[in-house]
Amino acid sequence: MKGSTVYRSIQQRGLHLGLLPQMAAAVNGATPITLDHDLDALPHAGRRLTVAQFADAVDDLAARLWAAGVRPGEHLVVHKSANADIWMLGAAASRIGAIPVMLSPALDAATVGALIERVGRPTLLTDTRTLQGPQGRQGLDRLPLAGLTRRVLIVAGDHPGAQSLAAWAGAPRVRPVIRPLDEAAVITHTSGTTGLPKLVVHTPRTQGIRLVPQWRLLALMRRKDPVAIHIPFVHSRMVAAMSLALLKELPILLLNDSDPHSIAEQFAAHRPGFVEALPNSLMDWEDLAADPRRPFASVKIFSSTFDAIHPRTMSRLLNSSERPGALFFQIYGQSEVGPAVGRAYFRTSAHKANGRCVGWAMPLGAARVRVVSRDGRPPTQDNPGFIEVAWAGLAKTYFAEQDRYAANRNGAWWRTGDVGYRTRLGCLHMLDREVDMIEGITSSLEVEDVVLGRLPELSELVVVPGPGDEPVPVICTTDDTPLDPARWRAAVTDFPQLAAPVQIPQAELPRTATLKVQRLALADHLHQRRNDPA
Incomplete structure (x- = not known):
């Protein structure tokens, strides 16, 4: 079987995430997958797997989810510490006909609670660190999980009120369950730049169709060089990136x-x-x-x-x-x-x-x-x-x-x-x-493009409406070094409508799960600074 043959099959029958690793293993099971981190759910798997081993690991995790009581048509919210096992667990849920709901590790507990409530008593799959809360953040333990979820599963370890997938290691393998072509197969979420993220429903048909233009891009690679991927493991883009690399038989480097x-x-x-x-x-x-x-x-x-x-x-x-x-x-x-x-x-x-x-x-x-x-x-x-x-x-x-x-x-x-x-x-x-959009500015993004090109010492520049709706450039520099005012003035001569820049540490920029700057939140931050300078 060739990757092109599998690709044509996907165009006809849709992309089923749970079947993809097995299909890729049938194309070339020896292709390597390398990670820069250990898998939380499979700590002994190591950092270098073949596609065949990767497919077997997904099948193993699917068997564990089935043994834990997850069934076809059920929603499984996957929200845990950033790790490549997130994608594998989503594929495992898909393999038994469940619908993975992929929530970013960057979301705060209150947002996760609101999204879980929207789904309607799903199974939650997480880890002890997320339940307890990473440093400086509240954990999911603060939520009324007993009322919000059907059950709480963790990938490993022990935690009160949660069942560990490790307890079902070696569970009998389960035959794949295939979701209908136009029914929900995977749910991801929007970036949340303007409020509570929306839950986006993808079907096997829509996921398969999205591979078409990108398949042609990878055709430009005449050699089977490694593909390095560093994007959120929960994102819909990750489904496409992994699918294409696996079917093209390209070595994969998954970066966390x-x-x-x-x-x-x-x-x-x-x-x-x-x-x-x-x-x-x-x-x-x-x-x-x-x-x-x-x-x-x-x-x-x-x-x-x-x-x-x-x-x-x-x-x-x-x-x-x-x-x-x-x-x-x-x-x-x-x-x-x-x-x-x-x-x-x-x-x-x-x-x-x-x-x-x-x-x-x-x-x-x-x-x-x-x-x-x-x-x-x-x-x-x-x-x-x-x-x-x-x-x-x-x-x-x-x-x-x-x-x-x-x-x-x-x-x-x-x-x-x-x-x-x-x-x-x-x-x-x-x-x-x-x-x-800001009155008097044709494009905030264009201003940012131009000025960043003129000032290499800038690590970030975001133009947002200020307290009086004036365009305020918020700037960050490498190592938070103060910016030379003369260099700034010379760089923005084409944009006299800009207000004086506000420099803040880059760590203070509010960001989404995909590292986009939350411009509305940043504008609110400027308003607060004006009203409360201390």
């Missing part, structure tokens, strides 16, 4: 630690040819371009989605690669729509690219995109319109919030919440989230 020193060591040891990571992680890794270990020398393709990527970041990473024709492929999309448009950047042009040009419609079988007027006038750079997406890969609904989903849906078209315009050549320019 984003610290630049650790990344440099891992990349120097494993020499990936493809890197997929969060935009903010890539930004944090920029300085590794000058590292003597040359961690990015082997990279042929950098890829990112989730959020805006700045031209400075792309340029520095591409120039640190020693591969001919190295490229940075940016995908624009969101959890509800999957990959919508994309664009490749090259080392000779990335530094001068317009970061707001997020790309063109991808090849046949991918999404359609349009920009709809907000006021009856044609959408332009100065009068951006609503960005909408249509294709069969759209998520099915928001769990228990169909009305909220329907409010964004107009027939086949989904309103993303972003605003922008299209150029004469058809390139989609995404200027801002509608809720983040």
